[in-house]
Amino acid sequence: VQLQASGGGLVQAGGSLRLSCPASGRTGSGYTMGWFRQAPGKEREFVAAIRWNLSNIRYADSVKGRFAVSRDNAKNTVYLQMNSLKPEDTAVYYCAAVPSYPISSMLSSSRVYTYWGQGTQVTVSS
Numbered sequence: 001v002q003l004q005a006s007g008g009g010l011v012q013a014g015g016s017l018r019l020s021c022p023a024s025g026r027t028g029s030g031y032t033m034g035w036f037r038q039a040p041g042k043e044r045e046f047v048a049a050i051r052w053n054l055s056n057i058r059y060a061d062s063v064k065g066r067f068a069v070s071r072d073n074a075k076n077t078v079y080l081q082m083n084s085l086k087p088e089d090t091a092v093y094y095c096a097a098v099p100s101y102p103i104s105s106m107l108s109s110s111r112v113y114t115y116w117g118q119g120t121q122v123t124v125s126s
Contacts, residue, residue, distance in 0.1 A: 001025040003117030005095045010123045011085055019080040021095030021117060028052055032098050033078040034113055035069060037091035037122075046108035047093070048080060051101050058107045063089075085124045092119035 007019040021033070035047040048069040049058045057069060068081040078095060096113035106112050 001027055001097055001099075001115040003095050003097060003115055005093055005117045005120040008093060008120030008122045010125065013086055013124055013126050015085050015124070016081070016083045017085065017122060019082065019093055019095075019120060019122075020077055021079070022075065022077040023097060024076075027076055027097060027099075028073065030099055030101070032101055032107065032112075033069075033071065034096040034098075034107065034110075035078075035080045035093060036096060036110055037089075037093045038119070039088075039091040042091075044094070044110055046110070049107040050078065053101075055101070056104055056107070058104065060108070082122070085122075087124045087126045090122060090124050092121050094119045 002024045005021045031052045034049040036044050038044040046060050050069045066084045071078045095117045097115040098113045102112045
């Protein structure tokens with residue numbers, strides 16, 4: 001499985017971006033997809049996760065109400081719609097995948113995910 005996050009860029013505070021993560025290889029049903037981010041000097045942190053069958057979607061408290069994760073089954077792609085962006089959202093964003101449905105409490109753990117893509121930089125100016 002290969003993942004490649006894209007769609008990052010420079011945006012002003014309050015703006016929006018949509019990140020995409022197309023997956024090549026055997027993904028889809030049975031997979032859980034996650035979005036994480038890492039700011040300079042900080043640890044990688046959970047942003048959002050979605051089970052491919054849509055049975056569970058989770059968000060970090062810091063992005064609830066502003067970000068939305070979705071997937072397109074036909075395109076084998078996961079998206080992260082980011083609205084009302086803040087300077088503290090500045091980070092490299094990564095998509096990840098695991099061929100299982102971890103319990104809800106584990107979706108936010110980076111250790112659960114097997115496959116990781118290259119990150120995409122998101123910079124929010126104030």
